[in-house]
Amino acid sequence: MIWLALLCALIAFALFGLSMDDHHNRRLGTRPTQVRKRRMRGVAWGMLVMALPLSAGSHGWVFGPILWLGLIMVSAGLVFLYLNFAVAPAKKG
Amino acid sequence: MSKSFRQSQSFLHTWSGLVLGWLLFFIFAAGTIAFWREGLNRWMRPELPRVEQPEVVLAGAQRFLQGKAPDAKSWFITMPSDRLPGAQIFWQPQPKEGEKPRRRRGRDTQALIGASGDAVTARDTRGGEFFYRFHFDLHYVPVIWARWLVGLAAMMMLVAILSGIVTHKKIFKDFFTLRRGKGQRSWLDGHNATAVLALPFHLMITYTGLVTLMAMLMPWAIVANYAERDRFYDAVFAEPEAVERANQPAPLVNLVGVVRDAEKRLGGPIGYIDISEPGDSSARITLSRSGTSMLSARVPSLVYDGASGRMLWQSPEPGGATVTAGAMVGLHAGRFADAGLRWIYFLCGVAGSVMVASGMVLWVVKRREKLPDPARPHFGFRLVERSNVGILAGFPLGTACMFWANRLLPVGMQDRAQWEVHTLFLAIAFSIIYACVRRPAQAWVALLGATGALLCALPVYNMVGTPSGLFAMIAQGDYVMAGADLTVFVFGLAFGAVALRVSRYRPAEKRKRAARSVPATAMPALEPAE
């Protein structure tokens, strides 16, 4: 269950990151619209919140929230590194 | 948020971070390494086999103490586990007539019981304990001064973090930003990234660090409520009544059985065993739960009668504030963390160390661009620039040198453990001197490169020079030792990569601009006068 929590956090930050103009452009080819940004961020927040009960489910309500914050930080870091250092696909046109 | 408020906090952030920045780097880096304190305790004593059966070790400890110090005033045993090099035991002899009882634990009243249940002698080293102690007691200075200084630094760190949050205008917008190859802006992005991405950790570790020292730093609330400090401690740290020695011999009950019973009652593993007046009818066995099994550092304890093995006393339930403070100390030490969470703690600590270091470098990079005469920077700038290299690169180099000293210093050497530590500081001193005589760019590359080479070579040496080489440890499933070797190797590669990157750095943009706007006789900004 903790791996599921990690997955949620990773997806959340991936969505947050991709909702930014530069990263969206670099990875998906177009700049995101306001609507798309709001949707992506909404889902991202939802995933972040969902990771909490998943963490608590596997480690209890004392260690669960601690682990949740830990997973959030790790996911933020991993997504940051990927978005900034992984080679982007060639731009169209 | 008003502009001038932000500006005022920006000024505060820079200076509260800068003034004790190098000390903060030491604290952060040493503290981060200290998360692996127990692992290092084992890794720096590679000749000791892993503890497989803690009960065998415990029985051996009791046997040893019974033979060595049957009439001691007290015995103290640290419960063994596969994470520790063995059971560390101490004993306190009976005070002679008219002599004050010796509180200090001398060298001749302690021993290490290894995996087989017999006393072992390992190479004299402080192991991981050095990094743990150093990050709040420092070294070469009286402990009280050190803790006040560290407390001041921690408060400045807290102020730096809070003012940093206030100052950072686009915290969400810039969350994933990393502009590369843009000099000052790149350093700012790097500093922001390591700071913001692990912000919960940084806030927590700084605040809880202060709380850990609160008895010394903030005793005033106690003074306000209690006419005598002892009354506060009696209220919070309840203890059973002390018992006088009866001078009637009675054999001590088997500790293994007592430990099993205590673990059932406390619902968790035991960490420490304290036996007063062993072998006497007044003997008392105090068992405390291990801090690795619960969040609060205020662990509960049980007291048993030494002769009969009957439970006599249980520590009372702590109050809400006690639990909160205990949880904060527990969060700081991270003793409760399992392997996964410990890695998260460690990586956040690395991020924190990089945050402090990049902040110091950022200051230099920013100031360099504003220098009125790049060929003759003012003293403050030169001081920070050179000290940055010497200290920020010196500490990792020192750590690598200390690990090598741990491997190579002769086992019988006098004060061997102290000399391992001296090696670390000698390396830092060397780095500072080196940074003063060479150009910063060269010094960075040389020092970081040397660190990388030394670290990468360590696991290789371990395979030939110690019985705990990487492949042997993997074969035995000993992931504490294997993990240490691998981590050291990866960090070696990382330092090497950074050294390579720095050596290839060419500020082409800056040179063109410098050539255009500045007379040809002035030197480019990156090469200050030697």
Place this chain on the structure above:
Amino acid sequence: MLRVLAAVPLGYAVGSLWGMALARILPGDRSQVTIAATLAAFALCAFAAMWAFAARSGWRAFWTLLLMGGLAGAITWLSILVTGRI
């Protein structure tokens, strides 16, 4: 700068004094309240230091903190006079 004097020694004093005041006036078990007040005091020190730099002038920072500290000290002293210490 006056602000540094305000932030560091005065900031620590203000945080400590308000810690003492809180320890006196918060209701509940004395030992628990003492610990809670100590935990809060660190945050108060940090905020005092931040205020020392945010205030419109160095003098303002100095005097405001001095007054805040004095107020806390007065509360503490009066409370001890009335109910005494354990």
